[in-house]
Amino acid sequence: MKNLRMKSARAAKDMSQEELAKICNVSRQTINAVEKGDYNPTINLCIAICKALDKTLDEIFWIQ
Amino acid sequence: MKNLRMKSARAAKDMSQEELAKICNVSRQTINAVEKGDYNPTINLCIAICKALDKTLDEIFWIQ
DNA sequence: ACAAAATGTAAAAAATACTTGACAAAATGC
DNA sequence: GCATTTTGTCAAGTATTTTTTACATTTTGT
Numbered sequence: 001m002k003n004l005r006m007k008s009a010r011a012a013k014d015m016s017q018e019e020l021a022k023i024c025n026v027s028r029q030t031i032n033a034v035e036k037g038d039y040n041p042t043i044n045l046c047i048a049i050c051k052a053l054d055k056t057l058d059e060i061f062w063i064q
Numbered sequence: 065m066k067n068l069r070m071k072s073a074r075a076a077k078d079m080s081q082e083e084l085a086k087i088c089n090v091s092r093q094t095i096n097a098v099e100k101g102d103y104n105p106t107i108n109l110c111i112a113i114c115k116a117l118d119k120t121l122d123e124i125f126w127i128q
Numbered sequence: 129a130c131a132a133a134a135t136g137t138a139a140a141a142a143a144t145a146c147t148t149g150a151c152a153a154a155a156t157g158c
Numbered sequence: 159g160c161a162t163t164t165t166g167t168c169a170a171g172t173a174t175t176t177t178t179t180a181c182a183t184t185t186t187g188t
Contacts, residue, residue, distance in 0.1 A: 016164060027147055032166070042104045042145070042175080043125055050126075057121035061107055062114075080134060091177055096136070103175070106145080 001037045006060050009053040010035075024048040065101045070124050073117040074099075088112040 010020055017035065021028040026045060034041050034049070041049075046061050053060065074084055081099065085092040090109060098105050098113065105113075110125050117124065 018164075028165090029148085029167085030146055033146090036166080039145070040106045040108045042106055043110050044104045045145090046107050047125075047127065057126045061111075062121045063111065082134075092135090093137085093178085094176055097176090100136080106175070109176090 003035050003037045003060070005055075006035050006049065006053070009055050009060060013053060015052075020049065020052055023052045067099050067101045067124070069119075070099050070113065070117070073119050073124060077117060079116075084113065084116055087116045 010017070017031045018028045021031045024031065024045060025048070030041070030045070031049075033039055034045070046057060050057055050060050074081070081095045082092045085095045088095065088109060089112070094105070094109070095113075097103055098109070110121060114121055114124050
């Protein structure tokens with residue numbers, strides 16, 4: 001399932017997938033896949049994403 | 065670094081590592097390693113752990 | 129002290145996250 | 159309309175999580 005909260009938080013920072021990827025030290029494809037929601041990233045990556053987007057884990061990755 | 069919040073939440077439920085492992089559908093060693101903090105579990109495992117312990121991601125895995 | 133349960137740890141194999149390179153489609157700005 | 163950026167996707171390879179088996183140590187209860 002798509003992670004629209006992540007997409008929205010990224011949009012709020014006017015950040016491309018590639019920019020976010022660089023900050024998180026992963027490939028653009030990985031960010032794309034996480035946002036598309038078709039897999040299961042590690043917690044360290046999730047934390048890096050949240051820090052980059054000024055959000056917490058609950059705000060981006062917790063169930064709702 | 066040890067995850068003492070996880071250890072404490074597990075203790076509060078009087079649950080062994082093995083019981084928690086069963087609920088999360090992973091091995092006891094995996095739970096032990098996560099609690100010991102020497103690696104980087106997937107977000108799905110973190111979510112399963114949090115649900116089993118009645119906690120959220122921020123409570124157990126977010127930086128403090 | 130003793131038995132049983134719980135935890136720590138290690139090594140090899142299996143599963144899967146992530147990378148790299150590449151190309152097409154869609155969106156954005158001029 | 160055109161060029162540029164951004165996003166979507168695929169396939170093959172690498173890195174790391176997780177499993178399995180096994181044994182040692184520590185803790186708990188009686």
